Amino acid sequence: QKEVEQNSGPLSVPEGAIASLNCTYSDRGSQSFFWYRQYSGKSPELIMSIYSNGDKEDGRFTAQLNKASQYVSLLIRDSQPSDSATYLCAVMHSGGYQKVTFGTGTKLQVIP
Amino acid sequence: GAVVSQHPSWVICKSGTSVKIECRSLDFQATTMFWYRQFPKQSLMLMATSNEGSKATYEQGVEKDKFLINHASLTLSTLTVTSAHPEDSSFYICSAPGQGRTYEQYFGPGTRLTVT
Numbered sequence: 001q002k003e004v005e006q007n008s009g010p011l012s013v014p015e016g017a018i019a020s021l022n023c024t025y026s027d028r029g030s031q032s033f034f035w036y037r038q039y040s041g042k043s044p045e046l047i048m049s050i051y052s053n054g055d056k057e058d059g060r061f062t063a064q065l066n067k068a069s070q071y072v073s074l075l076i077r078d079s080q081p082s083d084s085a086t087y088l089c090a091v092m093h094s095g096g097y098q099k100v101t102f103g104t105g106t107k108l109q110v111i112p
Numbered sequence: 113g114a115v116v117s118q119h120p121s122w123v124i125c126k127s128g129t130s131v132k133i134e135c136r137s138l139d140f141q142a143t144t145m146f147w148y149r150q151f152p153k154q155s156l157m158l159m160a161t162s163n164e165g166s167k168a169t170y171e172q173g174v175e176k177d178k179f180l181i182n183h184a185s186l187t188l189s190t191l192t193v194t195s196a197h198p199e200d201s202s203f204y205i206c207s208a209p210g211q212g213r214t215y216e217q218y219f220g221p222g223t224r225l226t227v228t
Contacts (some may be wrong), residue, residue, distance in 0.1 A: 003193075032215045043205045043222040044156070049215075088155065098144060098209045100217060104155040 003027075004091050006103035014111050019076040019086050021106050026070070029094030033065055035074045036088040038105065044088055048074065079110045114210045115139050118220035125227055126185045133223045135162075135206030141186035142208035146217070147174045147179075150203040162189040162206075200214055 003026040015020045021035075032051055037043035048063040050056045050072070060073040072091075076083055086105040091097050095097045115138040125131050135145055143164045148156040153193035160181055161169040180192040193200055205222040209215060 034216065036219075041203075041224075043219040046216055046218065092215055098215055098217070099146070099158065099161065101158075102156045 004089055004101050004103040006087075006089050006106045007061070008104055009107040010109050011106055012109045012111055013079050015079060017079050019079045019083065019094075019108055019110070021074040021076075021089075021108065023072045023074075023089030023103055024070055025089075025091045026040060027091065027094055027101075028067075028070060030091045031094065032092035032100075033063070033072045034088060034090040034092075034100065035061075035063060035072075036102075037087055038081075038086045040086075047087075076108075079108075081110045081112050084108055084110045113216040114208075114216075116206065116208050116218050116220040118206060118223050121221060122224040122225060123226070125225070127197055127227055128195055130192055130194045131196055131225060132190055133204055133206075134226075135189045135208075135220050137187045137190070137208045140208075140210070142189075143186060144209060145183060145189040146207045147181065147189075147191050148205045148207065150205060150222075156205065159191075164189075193225065196225070198227045201225055201227045 005024050034065050037049045038044045050063040052064045060077045064073045086107045088105045089103040090100045117136045119134045145162040147159045150156050159174045162181045162183040164183045170176045183189040203222050206217045207217040
């Protein structure tokens with residue numbers, strides 16, 4: 001079974017600090033990885049996608065991928081209270097069909 | 113671009129009745145759409161893959177006769193929950209892959225279903 005694992009948290013960080021969110025996946029053939037942010041009662045919003053090993057930066061967000069370790073992470077710099085949400089890691093299965101498996105999410109709390 | 117809408121945003125129905133939820137891609141065509149269900153404090157669970165012009169593909173454990181999916185056009189997929197029961201109360205969300213090779217998925221705003 002293809003699994004995506006995340007620490008459920010909550011992860012609490014002070015405002016202005018760096019929040020580090022981690023994710024591991026079991027399907028070694030996976031090629032596409034995504035981070036979504038979900039506020040309570042809302043649908044997920046795409047934050048970052050990453051397809052190759054290394055870092056990808058977009059504003060305050062940096063996604064990191066290590067396929068050898070089957071590990072994906074998301075760093076949020078200068079965390080703001082508005083960043084408080086649940087962050088979902090998603091992995092697209094190898095074999096196509098564009099299906100993704102979501103982790104259970106990490107709840108982030110940014111303390112003012 | 114890549115906007116997905118859902119209707120209704122919330123619905124309350126009585127046990128035993130059927131409810132239809134619509135998912136539309138507003139500014140792009142989607143030959144494939146996905147339907148998810150999310151219970152409180154849980155992650156998204158894929159229910160089925162909706163394919164334009166053909167039968168939907170259901171995930172293991174999802175009753176295809178209870179959750180009817182119709183993808184009649186390149187911009188519209190519908191999910192009908194038939195003979196709804198209180199345990200079907202959940203947050204139903206659809207998504208569609210974006211254009212190009214990025215494989216990013218764009219989600220509708222979701223539909224909150226409450227069965228009384």
